[in-house]
Amino acid sequence: MKETQTTAENNVNKSVIMLKALKDNVKQFKDIFQNDDTFMIRYFVNSYQSQIRFCLLYLEGMIDAEKIYNSIIKPLIQTNLSENKTTNIDTIMNQVIISHKVEKTQDSDALISAIIRGDSVLLMENCYDALIIASKGWKSRSTTEPEGEKVIRGPREGFVEPLMENLSMIRRRLATPDLKFKIMHIGVRTKTKLGICYIDGIANKQILGELLERLNKVKIDGILLSGSLAELIQDAPYSPFETIGSTEKPDVAAANLLEGRILVIVDGTPHVLVLPYLLEQFFQSDDDYALNFYFSSFSRMLRVLSFILTVTAPAIYVALLTYHQEMIPTPLLMSILAARQGIPFPTIVETLGLILAFEVLRETGIRMPVSLATALSILGALVLGTAAVEARIVSATVIIVVALTGLTGLMTQKLKSPVVVIRIFLTILAGLMGIYGVLYGIILVLTHLCTIRSFGVPYLMSYTSLRPEDLLDTAMRTPIWFLKKRPRFISSSNKIRQANRRGN
Amino acid sequence: MYKEIISQKQAIVLMITFIIGSNTILVMGGKSKQDIWIAVIFAIAAACVLVAVYARIAKLFPEKHLFEILDILFGKVFGRIIVLFFAWYLFHIGAAIVKNISEFIRIISLDSTPVCIISLMTGIVIAYAVRSGLEVMGRLISIIFPIWITGTLVLTILSIGQYDINRLKPVLYEGLEPVISDAFRLFALPFAETVVFLCFAGSFQRKSSPYKIYYYSLLVGGFYLAIVVARTVMMIGADNLSMFMYPLYVTARLIRVGNFLEKIELISAVLIISCTFTKATVYLFSFTKGVAYLFNIRDYHRIAAPSVFLASIYSIPLYESAIEMIKWAQDIFPYYSIPFQIILPVAVWITAEIKLRKNKNTTAENPQNQAM
Numbered sequence: 027m028k029e030t031q032t033t034a035e036n037n038v039n040k041s042v043i044m045l046k047a048l049k050d051n052v053k054q055f056k057d058i059f060q061n062d063d064t065f066m067i068r069y070f071v072n073s074y075q076s077q078i079r080f081c082l083l084y085l086e087g088m089i090d091a092e093k094i095y096n097s098i099i100k101p102l103i104q105t106n107l108s109e110n111k112t113t114n115i116d117t118i119m120n121q122v123i124i125s126h127k128v129e130k131t132q133d134s135d136a137l138i139s140a141i142i143r144g145d146s147v148l149l150m151e152n153c154y155d156a157l158i159i160a161s162k163g164w165k166s167r168s169t170t171e172p173e174g175e176k177v178i179r180g181p182r183e184g185f186v187e188p189l190m191e192n193l194s195m196i197r198r199r200l201a202t203p204d205l206k207f208k209i210m211h212i213g214v215r216t217k218t219k220l221g222i223c224y225i226d227g228i229a230n231k232q233i234l235g236e237l238l239e240r241l242n243k244v245k246i247d248g249i250l251l252s253g254s255l256a257e258l259i260q261d262a263p264y265s266p267f268e269t270i271g272s273t274e275k276p277d278v279a280a281a282n283l284l285e286g287r288i289l290v291i292v293d294g295t296p297h298v299l300v301l302p303y304l305l306e307q308f309f310q311s312d313d314d315y316a317l318n319f320y321f322s323s324f325s326r327m328l329r330v331l332s333f334i335l336t337v338t339a340p341a342i343y344v345a346l347l348t349y350h351q352e353m354i355p356t357p358l359l360m361s362i363l364a365a366r367q368g369i370p371f372p373t374i375v376e377t378l379g380l381i382l383a384f385e386v387l388r389e390t391g392i393r394m395p396v397s398l399a400t401a402l403s404i405l406g407a408l409v410l411g412t413a414a415v416e417a418r419i420v421s422a423t424v425i426i427v428v429a430l431t432g433l434t435g436l437m438t439q440k441l442k443s444p445v446v447v448i449r450i451f452l453t454i455l456a457g458l459m460g461i462y463g464v465l466y467g468i469i470l471v472l473t474h475l476c477t478i479r480s481f482g483v484p485y486l487m488s489y490t491s492l493r494p495e496d497l498l499d500t501a502m503r504t505p506i507w508f509l510k511k512r513p514r515f516i517s518s519s520n521k522i523r524q525a526n527r528r529g530n
Numbered sequence: 531m532y533k534e535i536i537s538q539k540q541a542i543v544l545m546i547t548f549i550i551g552s553n554t555i556l557v558m559g560g561k562s563k564q565d566i567w568i569a570v571i572f573a574i575a576a577a578c579v580l581v582a583v584y585a586r587i588a589k590l591f592p593e594k595h596l597f598e599i600l601d602i603l604f605g606k607v608f609g610r611i612i613v614l615f616f617a618w619y620l621f622h623i624g625a626a627i628v629k630n631i632s633e634f635i636r637i638i639s640l641d642s643t644p645v646c647i648i649s650l651m652t653g654i655v656i657a658y659a660v661r662s663g664l665e666v667m668g669r670l671i672s673i674i675f676p677i678w679i680t681g682t683l684v685l686t687i688l689s690i691g692q693y694d695i696n697r698l699k700p701v702l703y704e705g706l707e708p709v710i711s712d713a714f715r716l717f718a719l720p721f722a723e724t725v726v727f728l729c730f731a732g733s734f735q736r737k738s739s740p741y742k743i744y745y746y747s748l749l750v751g752g753f754y755l756a757i758v759v760a761r762t763v764m765m766i767g768a769d770n771l772s773m774f775m776y777p778l779y780v781t782a783r784l785i786r787v788g789n790f791l792e793k794i795e796l797i798s799a800v801l802i803i804s805c806t807f808t809k810a811t812v813y814l815f816s817f818t819k820g821v822a823y824l825f826n827i828r829d830y831h832r833i834a835a836p837s838v839f840l841a842s843i844y845s846i847p848l849y850e851s852a853i854e855m856i857k858w859a860q861d862i863f864p865y866y867s868i869p870f871q872i873i874l875p876v877a878v879w880i881t882a883e884i885k886l887r888k889n890k891n892t893t894a895e896n897p898q899n900q901a902m
Binding site for chain 2: 352353355461462473474476
């Protein structure tokens with residue numbers, strides 16, 4: 027507690043008190059940015075009236091040199107300032123500087139953070155005020171299709187790191203003045219810019235209030251990733267399930283806004299936070315709405331099924347083989363037992379070991395340079411797979427089960443963390459109590475899922491309300507004209523989203 | 531404190547699962563043999579009368595649970611004594627159901643696992659559900675119920691080849707007497723057991739009607755039971771019914787579709803357990819609420835784990851064997867529960883009606899007095 031307070035006060039003690047003399051002001055800034063070689067101080071005078079001295083402060087690398095040259099230095103030097111007798115900072119601001127954003131201030135925090143953010147500060151002789159002039163300029167990557175959310179039919183645009191570009195991508199899709207952006211800063215040291223985005227009249231005011239309250243409670247030195255912010259503000263913090271989602275696609279973000287959800291965009295992260303986020307959204311893809319609804323429903327059910335399979339398959343295998351061998355049809359049992367001949371480990375050890383090996387392979391695959399991929403696949407497939415079976419360390423059936431588990435697990439990538447935890451939990455329970463252990467484990471997990479809420483909305487709301495209309499867009503995707511209402515609880519009073527069937 | 535609310539649909543689903551609960555283990559093997567389905571229908575008819583009393587109590591005291599009602603009607607001291615007895619009843623039956631589950635699991639597959647391990651594991655799961663509260667239970671059952679319904683329907687359809695309607699004949703060969711004696715047993719278990727729901731009837735959604743909840747669940751659950759019983763008789767015959775300990779489980783073993791789909795009794799076992807689990811949870815949830823009320827603990831979630839574990843430990847020495855347990859459930863339980871299922875609710879109902887009428891009279895007179 028004490029530590030956070032000291033960090034919070036740490037950089038408040040450095041401030042600038044604006045004085046009359048240009049020299050004194052510059053010296054104060056110099057003190058703050060001492061030992062920073064990118065801090066630039068540029069003195070110049072007006073060519074017609076040499077007693078008017080200016081000083082421009084900026085950080086090299088953060089500014090666009092072209093902008094500074096064209097809109098600040100050039101007009102200030104070349105304009106004939108002797109024409110009007112009363113040259114003060116206001117005339118400079120209003121008549122000389124050619125920039126879309128100029129602000130006059132004495133506030134020390136504003137001035138310092140403006141310099142840090144890449145704007146430049148103009149000081150003038152005999153003047154208490156300073157001007158903050160927009161001059162930001164740096165390269166960001168161009169938008170690409172997000173790797174994690176590929177689509178067959180749909181926009182390929184993805185969010186990028188700078189906040190304002192992301193906001194513009196959303197704004198371009200929703201041309202309504204009801205679309206609101208609330209900008210705030212978080213993190214004592216990083217002062218990370220956050221954009222909270224919602225549609226007025228659709229978004230639930232209570233959820234918005236709750237979000238702002240939680241954001242205000244965050245006292246931390248820095249937020250660099252939207253994921254770590256999500257962890258700080260989400261419900262059920264100890265649960266493996268995430269109750270705040272994220273997307274990299276502006277069209278998905280816009281669709282979520284239209285459903286009444288709220289976005290939190292963190293500057294520097296292309297992953298935009300979506301809240302409230304419910305379990306069914308992990309199984310949705312924006313392709314679903316572009317493709318035929320039979321096909322989309324089928325692929326959604328496939329996703330749900332593969333989630334269930336990836337979580338339970340090894341557990342059921344262990345349970346069947348350890349406790350309920352009579353359940354397996356005899357020919358199948360024979361071949362499984364033949365494959366297990368001479369294997370020294372019990373099924374549970376074998377299965378857990380291979381699950382672990384697969385997770386190691388997956389983790390290596392993510393963090394590894396592409397050039398090593400061949401080596402990995404040889405090691406993984408040959409050494410761990412074939413050789414282990416031939417050396418009779420693991421049975422071929424376990425490899426099939428774990429491969430199935432891994433494959434189905436890849437289908438629901440975003441649920442990775444709960445999947446890994448629950449899979450191992452269920453497998454251990456299966457080793458203890460057979461299929462009943464699996465059943466108990468599933469009941470425990472379901473109970474846990476039922477207790478979770480995301481910003482007050484039950485995590486399994488659509489599945490547990492026993493209202494058929496809530497299920498229209500969950501495990502299946504009914505035709506779009508069926509989806510007449512926005513999800514309950516998430517949206518406020520404005521619930522109807524389309525007119526009657528197909529506009530009739 | 532935050533008030534828990536479950537919707538009407540969730541309450542109905544919870545009650546249906548509750549009614550079907552234990553009977554999948556305990557229903558079979560009565561005196562009435564092949565006429566047992568008629569006994570079920572008689573029991574439903576009798577329960578319809580009693581359930582009216584339950585629903586009336588719930589209606590008279592909206593947003594109040596049974597313990598508070600007892601307090602209002604019988605005073606602080608006497609009310610609490612009744613609560614104590616009722617909590618004992620809940621505890622005892624809850625533990626018995628935990629024993630049911632663990633014996634069932636032990637007998638059908640985990641025969642070398644000590645029963646105390648199974649009881650404790652069951653206790654952990656129930657404790658977590660109880661601790662999470664009524665709303666979570668409502669949501670949980672809304673997920674389990676559709677899966678359960680689909681599962682039973684599939685099993686019923688798959689076993690259609692095994693039905694032999696002749697096994698239901700002759701109808702009423704030995705007259706009505708054995709049927710009525712069985713009906714009495716079935717009336718107490720499960721239909722009149724719905725008295726437990728009064729312990730949290732105060733959490734029913736305000737606009738929901740207790741009559742609707744009670745009657746809907748009674749009829750759906752009851753007729754489902756009648757069908758299950760008839761199905762089982764049609765599959766294995768009345769004589770085998772009393773021979774097997776878990777006839778419903780056995781019927782699933784008979785299912786064979788081609789050479790491929792066979793021996794699927796494990797699915798049936800999973801369905802049976804999830805149902806019985808719900809019943810145990812409802813009992814122990816009510817028990818926990820009762821204990822919380824007795825000791826003036828505002829937040830019952832805190833004592834959920836200790837009270838459920840107590841029940842699951844008590845369940846271990848409760849019966850020596852599964853046969854003793856089934857005998858107890860069939861022969862003693864109906865009489866044992868008369869005070870709680872019939873006498874107490876009727877007494878509550880009559881006292882409530884009298885008191886309310888008095889109150890109404892006084893409130894009706896009061897304005898006149900003031901006017902005069």
